[in-house]
Amino acid sequence: MGAERTARFAADATKCIRCGRCVAVCTGMVLEQQGDDPPRMLPFERYGWRGCWRCEHCLAVCPTGAITIFGKRPEGSLPPAPPETGEYLERLVANRRSCRRYLDENVDPAIVSSILAAMQNAPAGGNSQTTEYTVVDDRDRIRAIRDVAYAAMEEAAAHGRYTSSFDDFYYAKMKQSEETVRKGDMLFCGAPHLFVAHAKATGRWAADIAVNCNLATAYFELLANAHGLGTVIMSYPSDVVRELAPEAREMLGIPADHYMKLLVGFGYPEVPYARGVQKDRRKVHRWSEQAKGQLSLL
Numbered sequence: 001m002g003a004e005r006t007a008r009f010a011a012d013a014t015k016c017i018r019c020g021r022c023v024a025v026c027t028g029m030v031l032e033q034q035g036d037d038p039p040r041m042l043p044f045e046r047y048g049w050r051g052c053w054r055c056e057h058c059l060a061v062c063p064t065g066a067i068t069i070f071g072k073r074p075e076g077s078l079p080p081a082p083p084e085t086g087e088y089l090e091r092l093v094a095n096r097r098s099c100r101r102y103l104d105e106n107v108d109p110a111i112v113s114s115i116l117a118a119m120q121n122a123p124a125g126g127n128s129q130t131t132e133y134t135v136v137d138d139r140d141r142i143r144a145i146r147d148v149a150y151a152a153m154e155e156a157a158a159h160g161r162y163t164s165s166f167d168d169f170y171y172a173k174m175k176q177s178e179e180t181v182r183k184g185d186m187l188f189c190g191a192p193h194l195f196v197a198h199a200k201a202t203g204r205w206a207a208d209i210a211v212n213c214n215l216a217t218a219y220f221e222l223l224a225n226a227h228g229l230g231t232v233i234m235s236y237p238s239d240v241v242r243e244l245a246p247e248a249r250e251m252l253g254i255p256a257d258h259y260m261k262l263l264v265g266f267g268y269p270e271v272p273y274a275r276g277v278q279k280d281r282r283k284v285h286r287w288s289e290q291a292k293g294q295l296s297l298l
């Protein structure tokens, strides 16, 4: 089997200290290290559950940078995040707010490219890389898509038809929001750009594939906020695009047989927030000895 050749796995015998870490973390269980030999890749049937997961853990774990795989060299990896990143991320999660007011500007394309490069590493079940990302970071194009979707939404409402998520009451409420929070745009909240994670989701893994898309959505939101952008995750506009405005979906270029649920509007925020909010209503179940095995509430 030519797996070793196609994965191009190699462990440099002069650098390898035979610590066994690559074997210990190999998700596909396709690495072996015996005696004084450097690790080698075992033959496998095919990539995925029946072989190498293409996870690159071996490349990442090796303390001496001895491993190359798929043509990737250790020097090409980013170093680990510094310890203070933990607090930074906690603050980011605590202070991120859904943004429904945007500057009417395109975001610097270099920032979008940087985020999208990081998004290649969003987790996915079984390390499947089937989640696709569609990004429209051109405000004129977004306006054109919005106009088509908006017209379809209004036309349907005029005939008493709404998305499966809405009825006349919610529709009227949303319309009302155009006077305030979604100024002039109940659909995309005035966001100049859109990100959508989508994938072909059929068969036994369909539900997991949908989860992958939604998880990618969350990763995108955090990365965008880390770059100072505003974001809003939107389900209602997605319902409009999927259920009422097929032409807008085509303009987005999302295939009809792909799962797609959440849209992320993003752009430079118009209104800065001075501090985080103080939410504390979620139940957190955390086992402790003192609670005598009962789940305790923080």
Ligand SMILES: Cc1cc2nc3c(=O)[nH]c(=O)nc-3n(C[C@H](O)[C@H](O)[C@H](O)COP(=O)(O)O)c2cc1C
Residues within 6 Å of the ligand: 096, 097, 098, 099, 100, 189, 232, 233, 234, 235, 236, 237, 262
């Ligand atoms: C699954 C999901 C769907 C959402 N759909 C919409 C939407 O259609 N329109 C909207 O303005 N906000 C939408 N939001 C944003 C939420 O309303 C928002 O996250 C929530 O009010 C909490 O506010 P925060 O994000 O500022 O903490 C959605 C959020 C999630 C997670």
Ligand code: SF4
Residues within 6 Å of the ligand: 009, 025, 026, 027, 028, 029, 030, 031, 041, 051, 052, 053, 054, 055, 056, 057, 058, 059, 069
């Ligand atoms: S890429 Fe992952 S599954 Fe493949 S050899 Fe490396 S650690 Fe093992």
Ligand code: SF4
Residues within 6 Å of the ligand: 011, 015, 016, 017, 018, 019, 020, 021, 022, 023, 033, 038, 039, 061, 062, 063, 064, 065, 066, 067
């Ligand atoms: S992790 Fe690196 S040093 Fe350790 S056994 Fe594997 S190749 Fe050798």
